[in-house]
Amino acid sequence: MARKKVLVLHSGGMDSTTCLLQAKAEGHDVASLGIDYGQRLLVEMMFAEGQCEKYSIPRHVINVNWQKAERQIPLNRSVEEMAHSVSPAFLPGRNIVFLGLGHAHAAGIGADELQIGLNCVDFSGYPDCTTQFYDSYCTMLNIGNPGGPKLVAPLLKMSKPEIARLASTLGLQRNDTWSCYRPQIREGSIVACGECDACKLHEFAWQELK
Amino acid sequence: MARKKVLVLHSGGMDSTTCLLQAKAEGHDVASLGIDYGQRLLVEMMFAEGQCEKYSIPRHVINVNWQKAERQIPLNRSVEEMAHSVSPAFLPGRNIVFLGLGHAHAAGIGADELQIGLNCVDFSGYPDCTTQFYDSYCTMLNIGNPGGPKLVAPLLKMSKPEIARLASTLGLQRNDTWSCYRPQIREGSIVACGECDACKLHEFAWQELK
Numbered sequence: 001m002a003r004k005k006v007l008v009l010h011s012g013g014m015d016s017t018t019c020l021l022q023a024k025a026e027g028h029d030v031a032s033l034g035i036d037y038g039q040r041l042l043v044e045m046m047f048a049e050g051q052c053e054k055y056s057i058p059r060h061v062i063n064v065n066w067q068k069a070e071r072q073i074p075l076n077r078s079v080e081e082m083a084h085s086v087s088p089a090f091l092p093g094r095n096i097v098f099l100g101l102g103h104a105h106a107a108g109i110g111a112d113e114l115q116i117g118l119n120c121v122d123f124s125g126y127p128d129c130t131t132q133f134y135d136s137y138c139t140m141l142n143i144g145n146p147g148g149p150k151l152v153a154p155l156l157k158m159s160k161p162e163i164a165r166l167a168s169t170l171g172l173q174r175n176d177t178w179s180c181y182r183p184q185i186r187e188g189s190i191v192a193c194g195e196c197d198a199c200k201l202h203e204f205a206w207q208e209l210k
Numbered sequence: 211m212a213r214k215k216v217l218v219l220h221s222g223g224m225d226s227t228t229c230l231l232q233a234k235a236e237g238h239d240v241a242s243l244g245i246d247y248g249q250r251l252l253v254e255m256m257f258a259e260g261q262c263e264k265y266s267i268p269r270h271v272i273n274v275n276w277q278k279a280e281r282q283i284p285l286n287r288s289v290e291e292m293a294h295s296v297s298p299a300f301l302p303g304r305n306i307v308f309l310g311l312g313h314a315h316a317a318g319i320g321a322d323e324l325q326i327g328l329n330c331v332d333f334s335g336y337p338d339c340t341t342q343f344y345d346s347y348c349t350m351l352n353i354g355n356p357g358g359p360k361l362v363a364p365l366l367k368m369s370k371p372e373i374a375r376l377a378s379t380l381g382l383q384r385n386d387t388w389s390c391y392r393p394q395i396r397e398g399s400i401v402a403c404g405e406c407d408a409c410k411l412h413e414f415a416w417q418e419l420k
Binding site: 060062063064065066067068069091092093094095096097099100101103104105107108109110127128130132133136137139140141143144145146148 | 270272273274275276277278279301302303304305306307309310311313314315317318319320337338340342343346347349350351353354355356358
């Protein structure tokens with residue numbers, strides 16, 4: 001496989017960290033990109049930074065903020081329930097902004113590829129996490145910046161347990177990434193809430209690997 | 211016409227300012243959105259602020275920065291030449307980022323519409339200023355955020371002289387907007403260079419209205 005320059009949209013969660021380590025394991029010239037959009041992100045960001053330090057991967061963070069409507073974070077939904085409705089935690093335009101900034105930055109650093117950890121098998125029902133969305137974004141990019149960095153979503157059609165197995169082969173353990181939407185302070189530590197969709201999906205992902 | 215909440219991507223140039231004033235003249239609840247992306251923008255921004263003050267339109271600016279490759283600004287091209295090749299001043303992903311942030315912000319403030327002053331008749335040949343690009347972006351938005359703010363490009367198929375005539379009926383004069391890519395210091399003032407594509411297009415737009 002030819003060595004490529006790959007920029008990975010990297011939040012510190014399991015999916016994007018798996019993309020990052022897989023691209024690195026494939027021998028590519030890999031860089032991590034974080035988007036700090038002014039939301040409960042500090043814990044995720046610390047995990048992302050720690051992962052990049054551990055694996056000697058350069059990281060850049062873009063700061064940006066826009067007005068957001070209030071949203072509710074549903075608790076204790078089953079993975080089956082998630083598939084049947086869009087979560088009220090949906091932030092309209094989030095992935096559209098992330099991909100736009102990721103693509104522009106990738107073009108600026110001369111990357112061949114922009115990777116995102118989208119997956120649409122076990123997910124929170126967000127419309128900007130679907131195959132149809134990914135395809136429409138690729139079509140738009142090909143028109144708006146022909147010859148620019150290619151958008152790749154390596155995990156798009158993988159289930160959460162499949163992603164956890166891949167993560168595991170890359171050396172990631174269950175607690176090496178952060179997904180929780182509602183970090184809690186407990187006994188002097190910051191811990192995952194265990195109740196939000198992200199926690200439930202993470203538990204579901206790793207259940208067979210316990 | 212029902213009164214809508216309209217957010218306009220507003221740079222201070224003729225096209226976006228015309229959109230802004232037209233939406234205002236139609237009686238809509240109008241807001242201006244600037245994107246400060248860390249480029250020769252201070253002069254444009256001052257014009258945009260001044261226009262909003264003059265017409266009592268609220269304005270918000272989103273600051274964002276990403277890595278950009280060096281680009282050349284071609285000088286003294288004719289409007290005909292511009293149509294035949296993509297200008298080396300093209301910044302990959304610029305409009306993709308602008309539309310993404312504009313759309314997310316519009317959703318956050320509960321706007322019905324996001325307007326952009328794109329036009330693809332007399333332009334610098336940028337691939338993210340075409341009808342095909344606009345259509346593909348709308349398709350992607352409808353999938354990624356169904357029911358979200360509608361993307362509207364009121365000037366899409368108008369020529370520059372047509373836009374200048376419309377601007378003129380809305381009370382804008384030739385010198386009320388700023389388009390130049392290369393502001394020059396001359397005799398203690400900041401003046402437009404008169405040589406870049408934006409200056410040439412502006413001159414072409416207003417030639418019949420001199």
